[in-house]
């Protein structure tokens with residue numbers, strides 16, 4: 001007779017409400033494969049920890065948003081927010097679907113140019129665009145979104161020097177209910193500063209006002225905020241037309257839709273709390289219905305979503321290196337990916353699942369990274385099944401901001417792979433090696 | 448070794464359901480956990496309980512069963528199922 005497999009003896013107190021507080025242990029299913037490719041095979045091929053992106057998820061999210069927009073508004077454009085994830089392969093998937101690029105720095109601009117993006121298909125945001133950068137991007141036809149008066153003056157100087165009349169947009173910030181204002185970017189709408197900036201731009205007569213832009217913030221879970229923002233921008237467009245005869249080419253409402261993650265302070269899991277794309281789109285187009293113009297003159301609606309398009313398509317596979325029992329009785333799991341790799345663990349209670357079938361009773365568990373620092377908590381208490389050293393777990397919805405904001409700290413940043421259709425998979429960024437890190441270093445000759 | 452009264456009075460079902468009659472709290476234990484509880488109620492020490500686990504289960508070579516038993520006893524203390532000063 002074969003003996004049952006050993007697992008560490010354990011005991012869990014039954015608690016009212018425990019599942020709500022710590023996650024849905026009962027619902028947990030192991031995630032043994034991603035788009036038909038076994039997690040085990042991926043780790044054996046590329047190592048652990050490992051970021052995995054699903055091409056199918058990227059495409060599905062993009063098309064869902066695109067098609068909902070197209071159903072409700074005649075002229076639409078999605079500009080992929082590079083900062084969210086600017087790996088070439090990720091950008092390529094979105095550009096292949098027709099996305100423009102939204103960049104906020106010369107580095108991101110270089111990346112877009114390297115990918116062969118038409119410069120007129122780039123929206124250039126951000127508070128720092130040097131005059132040298134403007135010298136380069138304005139003649140190429142890239143639309144800059146002007147953030148402040150100093151930048152407007154610099155753009156005018158460049159236009160004059162180059163003998164061009166570049167298309168620009170003006171970024172505005174505004175108050176909407178339920179979203180703390182990001183008033184440091186652009187010109188304030190309610191105070192009249194935005195109108196003043198536009199009047200100055202028109203009077204200067206060196207730049208062509210093609211659009212207005214606002215980006216309310218990020219992980220906005222209330223679609224009504226977009227209705228208000230779109231309505232305010234529509235009124236601004238109406239004023240520009242009636243008072244200045246300016247027909248805007250586009251109204252850009254930025255990004256900010258929530259992904260299916262769960263913020264630390266959030267009670268309901270993101271899977272339940274995050275509004276669907278259709279609710280955001282409905283809110284936006286309701287706001288834009290305030291536009292008062294001939295349908296042929298409707299401005300293009302531009303969106304710059306990042307997080308909501310890429311977050312759910314990214315996974316981080318990590319391996320258990322140790323089990324421990326904490327003083328307070330909770331279980332501690334030490335895994336090989338820390339907060340340096342998974343930067344977003346500071347914001348979210350990431351959904352974590354086992355990558356292999358498990359037995360035994362789940363119990364309150366904290367997941368630690370390998371950093372030798374107290375802050376290295378990858379996932380605070382959740383109810384999680386017993387794991388053995390060498391077992392793998394998968395952190396979900398990690399596609400946004402991690403592979404741009406990760407930090408190189410005491411180790412190499414891991415490989416990133418994409419799983420394509422028909423079981424294809426391939427590296428999209430190899431694991432770092434020593435030369436990548438010491439390459440830029442110098443030791444002065446007096447040492 | 449003296450077996451704590453609380454441990455004797457604990458109601459344990461075959462399926463691993465535990466009832467603490469002093470507080471009304473209920474718990475679940477896994478099969479190896481039940482084996483440890485039985486051993487403790489018989490007054491066995493850590494080494495004997497570990498041997499029994501090795502006899503009853505297919506234990507991977509890397510497992511440190513003695514340490515696991517020690518941690519389980521710690522859990523019992525944290526859960527108030529044995530007195531704070533109890534050691535196996």
Ligand SMILES: Cc1ncc(COP(=O)(O)O)c(C=O)c1O
Pocket residue numbers: 081084102125126215217218219254255256257304305306307308400
């Ligand atoms: C100007 C601008 N557009 C778009 C985005 C993308 O935002 P999100 O990832 O929340 O959609 C950002 C992010 O901060 C931004 O600053």
